[in-house]
Amino acid sequence: xxxxxxxxxxxxxxxxxxxxxxxxxxxxxxxxxxxxxxxxxxxxxxxxxxxxxxxxxxxxxxxxxxxxxxxxxxxxxxxxxxxxxxxxxxxxxxxxxxxxxxxxxxxx
Amino acid sequence: xxxxxxxxxxxxxxxxxxxxxxxxxxxxxxxxxxxxxxxxxxxxxxxxxxxxxxxxxxxxxxxxxxxxxxxxxxxxxxxxxxxxxxxxxxxxxxxxxxxxxxxxxxxxxxxxxxxxxxxxxxxxxxxxxxxxxxxxxxxxxxxxxxxxxxxxxxxxxxxxxxxxxxxxxxxxxxxxxxxxxxxxxxxxxxxxxxxxxxxxxxxxxxxxxxxxxxxxxxxxxxxxxxxxxxxxxxxxxxxxxxxxxxxxxxxxxxxxxxxxxxxxxxxxxxxxxxxxxxxxxxxxxxxxxxxxxxxxxxxxxxxxxxxxxxxxxxxxxxxxxxxxxxxxxxxxxxxxxxxxxxxxxxxxxxxxxxxxxxxxxxxxxxxxxxxxxxxxxxxxxxxxxxxxxxxxxxxxxxxxxxxxxxxxxxxxxxxxxxxxxxxxxxxxxxxxxxxxxxxxxxxxxxxxxxxxxxxxxxxxxxxxxxxxxxxxxxxxxxxxxxxxxxxxxxxxxxxxxxxxxxxxxxxxxxxxxxxxxxxxxxxxxxxxxxxxxxxxxxxxxxxxxxxxxxxxxxxxxxxxxxxxxxxxxxxxxxxxxxxxxxxxxxxxxxxxxxxxxxxxxxxxxxxxxxxxxxxxxxxxxxxxxxxxxxxxxx
Numbered sequence: 001x002x003x004x005x006x007x008x009x010x011x012x013x014x015x016x017x018x019x020x021x022x023x024x025x026x027x028x029x030x031x032x033x034x035x036x037x038x039x040x041x042x043x044x045x046x047x048x049x050x051x052x053x054x055x056x057x058x059x060x061x062x063x064x065x066x067x068x069x070x071x072x073x074x075x076x077x078x079x080x081x082x083x084x085x086x087x088x089x090x091x092x093x094x095x096x097x098x099x100x101x102x103x104x105x106x107x108x
Numbered sequence: 109x110x111x112x113x114x115x116x117x118x119x120x121x122x123x124x125x126x127x128x129x130x131x132x133x134x135x136x137x138x139x140x141x142x143x144x145x146x147x148x149x150x151x152x153x154x155x156x157x158x159x160x161x162x163x164x165x166x167x168x169x170x171x172x173x174x175x176x177x178x179x180x181x182x183x184x185x186x187x188x189x190x191x192x193x194x195x196x197x198x199x200x201x202x203x204x205x206x207x208x209x210x211x212x213x214x215x216x217x218x219x220x221x222x223x224x225x226x227x228x229x230x231x232x233x234x235x236x237x238x239x240x241x242x243x244x245x246x247x248x249x250x251x252x253x254x255x256x257x258x259x260x261x262x263x264x265x266x267x268x269x270x271x272x273x274x275x276x277x278x279x280x281x282x283x284x285x286x287x288x289x290x291x292x293x294x295x296x297x298x299x300x301x302x303x304x305x306x307x308x309x310x311x312x313x314x315x316x317x318x319x320x321x322x323x324x325x326x327x328x329x330x331x332x333x334x335x336x337x338x339x340x341x342x343x344x345x346x347x348x349x350x351x352x353x354x355x356x357x358x359x360x361x362x363x364x365x366x367x368x369x370x371x372x373x374x375x376x377x378x379x380x381x382x383x384x385x386x387x388x389x390x391x392x393x394x395x396x397x398x399x400x401x402x403x404x405x406x407x408x409x410x411x412x413x414x415x416x417x418x419x420x421x422x423x424x425x426x427x428x429x430x431x432x433x434x435x436x437x438x439x440x441x442x443x444x445x446x447x448x449x450x451x452x453x454x455x456x457x458x459x460x461x462x463x464x465x466x467x468x469x470x471x472x473x474x475x476x477x478x479x480x481x482x483x484x485x486x487x488x489x490x491x492x493x494x495x496x497x498x499x500x501x502x503x504x505x506x507x508x509x510x511x512x513x514x515x516x517x518x519x520x521x522x523x524x525x526x527x528x529x530x531x532x533x534x535x536x537x538x539x540x541x542x543x544x545x546x547x548x549x550x551x552x553x554x555x556x557x558x559x560x561x562x563x564x565x566x567x568x569x570x571x572x573x574x575x576x577x578x579x580x581x582x583x584x585x586x587x588x589x590x591x592x593x594x595x596x597x598x599x600x601x602x603x604x605x606x607x608x609x610x611x612x613x614x615x616x617x618x619x620x621x622x623x624x625x626x627x628x629x630x631x632x633x634x635x636x637x638x639x640x641x642x643x644x645x646x647x648x649x650x651x652x653x654x655x656x657x658x659x660x661x662x663x664x665x666x667x668x669x670x671x672x673x674x675x676x677x678x679x680x681x682x683x684x685x686x687x688x689x690x691x692x693x694x695x696x697x698x699x700x701x702x703x704x705x706x707x708x709x710x711x712x713x714x715x716x717x718x719x720x721x722x723x724x725x726x727x728x729x730x731x732x733x734x735x736x737x738x739x740x741x742x
Contacts, residue, residue, distance in 0.1 A: 029587065071380070
């Protein structure tokens with residue numbers, strides 16, 4: 001193997017992500033059940049958040065996003081705000097879907 | 109007449125056909141008009157990187173909606189409800205990687221195609237492996253789009269696709285071949301508007317027929333109102349598969365390796381504007397498109413439920429019955445339009461617009477790869493611009509013909525349109541997507557690893573078609589469906605396999621050297637900006653746009669130089685040598701008449717005067733008597 005090895009923190013991070021991938025959906029299903037619409041919501045946004053955080057970490061650490069450069073602080077806030085927007089939007093959508101009466105009782 | 113699930117009388121079919129043909133002629137004329145703005149090879153493919161963010165962003169509407177989108181998503185909307193929007197609304201997770209990683213790398217390194225990036229980042233072998241995979245992906249899409257419209261036309265007018273598809277392909281080829289990217293962008297802009305108007309009309313009339321928004325929502329079953337489907341229940345449409353296969357693999361493929369989309373970003377005047385276009389696309393275009401293509405399906409479901417509650421048809425309408433859900437869009441549109449041939453013809457024209465606007469982008473992108481990755485480096489490296497412009501037009505024509513020939517292959521395939529689509533795409537994309545990702549974000553990733561992982565990753569992914577059980581452990585691990593039908597998980601499997609191979613090979617070989625990483629990875633973007641600027645440190649100070657300037661000619665200015673007064677320079681926060689953007693200041697032109705220039709020494713004339721040489725004035729397509737704006741780019 002080539003001399004320079006990867007940072008142990010990197011391998012620790014990988015193990016952490018794998019652990020989340022395995023345990024998170026199982027915990028979710030045991031708490032809410034597979035049929036619950038919130039299970040799908042938290043599955044998507046839970047794994048989505050992990051992906052998003054890794055993305056933010058990578059671009060900040062590499063300097064590709066530098067909040068002190070030009071207007072990049074604004075872009076950083078927009079990225080974070082966008083995630084909050086979509087997760088809130090989908091959450092409100094589920095609440096509206098579940099709580100407004102259905103007029104076709106008995107018809108699926 | 110027709111087998112769309114509706115019976116269209118011959119006289120109505122004639123009116124519809126006239127409207128569609130008229131629309132084709134209009135679009136061809138519109139597109140070929142913009143050929144005048146393609147004076148060199150850079151203009152032909154990248155429109156000279158001159159546009160404001162909103163023109164490519166708006167034109168992406170039409171590019172992102174294929175001919176099959178209306179049919180596919182209306183069917184999905186009818187069957188599973190508003191979760192049909194999920195594929196359009198799950199892209200935010202990967203935005204950081206794209207907006208601050210891949211996009212600036214491609215933009216600042218001035219690569220003309222993704223394979224060119226592969227040569228600079230890895231080596232020539234990697235480039236040609238990438239060319240093979242990307243062209244396969246592009247041709248597959250062109251052939252598939254042509255095939256679907258052929259099927260639709262056959263269903264409606266009973267015409268054999270082997271006759272209609274070549275005619276459609278000829279019209280498409282005509283304006284892409286002669287117009288280039290500018291024609292593609294402006295026709296797509298026009299067609300995007302058409303798509304929204306046509307889709308909006310169908311939705312409005314559908315909701316009106318139902319008795320208003322309240323009734324539409326009220327009669328929609330709860331399962332159909334939800335934005336997510338069951339986690340694993342449906343093997344073809346489930347939340348876990350949609351996250352791993354679509355939100356990750358599919359979205360990365362579409363944003364990172366779709367040469368057509370990337371070329372849109374490369375036509376934009378600055379990185380800041382490219383980011384605006386990206387945000388607009390995610391926050392506005394995609395959600396709106398999700399509604400436009402899927403809403404008729406949601407309306408259909410509500411309509412069927414309301415009919416059942418009423419025990420008959422809605423007042424003033426025929427009884428609507430959907431036997432074959434693939435035709436949901438056509439059936440509901442035809443009935444809620446009260447069988448109005450003119451309006452229905454307009455809707456069908458929008459369907460064909462969706463086809464044209466997706467294919468024109470793909471044809472132009474294939475031609476770009478053909479020229480920059482095959483013709484120029486391998487066949488004729490030192491020809492002049494005029495020659496390459498002609499070659500580019502030939503390449504567009506050849507791309508169209510290859511797509512056309514693929515229609516014969518598609519016509520022989522069995523299974524639904526959806527399964528034919530995913531059968532190819534989910535096998536083609538994983539290896540190259542992963543390699544792009546590793547190349548952009550892992551400096552150590554080297555050429556050997558890239559080549560081996562692309563070839564081995566593609567081969568392993570292909571093998572899962574015969575051995576789908578290989579995917580089961582991975583699907584089980586993340587609690588995905590375990591039913592042997594892994595539409596989306598095949599892509600995830602391919603990405604994981606390619607990634608593992610890439611990491612292992614990299615760890616056992618020497619890291620990539622600096623010449624192959626400088627300016628080509630996320631952590632070397634500062635170098636990329638310096639190269640982009642052509643020397644000197646990038647100027648990130650925030651300045652103002654200065655508008656209302658009179659353009660005057662000064663032949664003492666060399667090359668693409670521009671001169672302004674000290675006051676204007678300070679307002680822009682620019683320094684001599686910075687790249688500035690000079691444009692006709694009518695905003696609605698979106699930068700059609702503009703040019704990137706280097707800031708020269710300040711002049712001492714009027715503060716409302718900007719000076720350029722006559723050649724620059726001509727290259728920027730500026731008009732005498734029209735005022736201009738200047739803006740510092742970097």
